[in-house]
Amino acid sequence: MNRAPNILFVMSDDHASHAMSCYGSRINRTPHLDRIADGGMRFDNCFCTNSICTPSRAAILTGTYNHVNGVTTLDTMMDNRLQTFPKLLQAAGYQTAHVGKWHLGQGPAHWPTGFDYWTVFPGQGRYHNPEMVEMTEHKVVPGYATDIVTDQSLHWLEQRDRSRPFLLMCHHKAPHRPWDPHPRHARRYEDEEIPYPETFDDDYAHRARAAAAAEMRIERDFIASDVKVDPPDPANPRRRLGAGTAALTPAGGEPVAFASPHERKRWLYQRYIKDYLRCVDAIDEGVGRLLDYLDDDGIADDTIVIYTSDQGFFLGDHGWYDKRFMYEESLRMPFIVRYPRAVQPGSVNGDMILNVDFAETFLDYAGVAIPDDMQGRSFRPLLEGATPADWRTAMYYRYWMHGAHHNTWAHYGVRTLTHKLIYYYADPLAIPGNTGTREEPEWELFDLRRDPREMHSVYGDPANAALTGDLTALLHDLQAAVGDQPYLPGQ
């Protein structure tokens, strides 16, 4: 059969690659996700260009950086008149659908466009009995969000027009905060202790002040609903739990006392990570059902299947939850692809691919011309085992959302194959969503070969003066090449 491939794009929200067994997870197993990696290619260096939900989704759809598509923070919604790859595939004859999380805005200017069918959660969406908006019609759908997204995806596949290729974007809410599992997974991991990450007790020394200033610490910054305990202050359930040794009462349980702040921190990590992994388990099962469908329908060979997430996440790494930083755990996206007609089973690629490359890659496979104003590059040659000699060896990153929910300071930087240079310009720049006040800018430099966990910035070390100069020039070159501007105080 000689026609454009089907594309099944499964994306979850905040699923870090170090919670997938095909990426060597120390903390869980994901047998169905592993089926994609085993049957295709695993990318070990897929990076987002801004580690936060809404901006990453806009970059994926448009193939452009956030200063170009205008979606820089959680409060800058996407203009649905922008060019996106689903629109181009639809125009080329694909049947297109989007099911699940959208998070690019609501209303006539922001609802999905370019899809023959769409049904989405408004905003973040709820785990249980979520509200959904199906082609502008609001309804409450009984059930568990992850199962609903899988069911609705399967339903759309079953009723599709078999004479044309399809694009199905299946977007899970899970495993985003507040990490509410399905009851069938509620007791998983109950009798085990999940291993702690190497950097669990990071003290944020030897880095710019931004790391210590961030408010995403396991030991201090959860609210009651994050870890399913009774609110210490029932009048203010969103108040943070705070550090220390104060007893915590699991919902429906007895108070738990702690002998030390560290014992309490470890207990909070277990509460958090177990629910996170339970949410992942439902996704894994859902992906298994989709893969079974492709097999049963006889279209597995003709379908490109992708599993990814909109960014990475801190799973207790650096003592944190959440994302946003350019540090490895939140920068890296899981990205696995199965396409038996072109991709070698069980292959692994270490080249650098970015979320702005996805659109170009899908257009390439569909035989649709890639518009000049898309800013990424098709990685089809990488998938087919032939990395071009001029493939990128450095990437540009910018996190615009200064302050806001977790007091993460705005920054930009460059990552090469061996180093990372980060500039915390730390200025809200009057962008919607930014609540922080301006801080004195600072730099960080990491040697990823010697310090892969980014625990010790070597910026300012005279031995690195030449390297720092080279990387700073590279950063500004990359920034200019994508059309972004350097930070200038008072602009």
Ligand code: CA
């Ligand atoms: Ca996300």
